[in-house]
Amino acid sequence: MSLTARHLEENGIPTVVFGAARDIVEQAGVPRFVFTDFPLGNPCGAPFDREMQRTILGIGLDLLESARYPASTVKTPFAWPNAAWRANYMRVDETALEDLRKAGEERKARQAARKAQFGG
Structure with missing residues (x-):
């Protein structure tokens, strides 16, 4: 996904990548990145939490509009519902x-x- 975003950007199409693997995505050099510290597969919020998902999407749209520098990363303010997920992942x-x-x-x-x- 990161390489696709870079290719699209090089051809004039702005992108925002939503992800949960910050080190990997930032290493790939995406122009704009919304990071959610959740288990892989959940970059846009907890399953069935539509309000959280809308908010994260809004963060991405705001970043698309406001980013002034390459490789801009925004971390969402959310915590996974089960705080022990990282220890058990x-x-x-x-x-x-x-x-x-x-x-x-x-x-x-x-x-x-x-x-x-x-x-x-």
């Missing part, structure tokens, strides 16, 4: 190992079946 513990192993085996079986079916 992508955490694997002993109780989940068997479920994860089983899910991996099922995924491998589906991939092998598709490969056999479509020859690739």
Whole structure:
């Protein structure tokens, strides 16, 4: 997404990137970035929280209008509803190992079946 934004900007189309992976997006050098410190996949707010999502979209539109310098980043003022999300994000513990192993085996079986079916 970051590289697409840069390409669009180079061709005269202004962009704002909404994201949750600040280090990655800023490293890519996007012109305008709205950062929300939420788990990946939730850059525009918590699921079903329409008011938060509208506010974050408004922050992005304001940034599009007001940014005066390249690589402008604005951090939204919101906190994820469960404050412990960061400590538990992508955490694997002993109780989940068997479920994860089983899910991996099922995924491998589906991939092998598709490969056999479509020859690739």
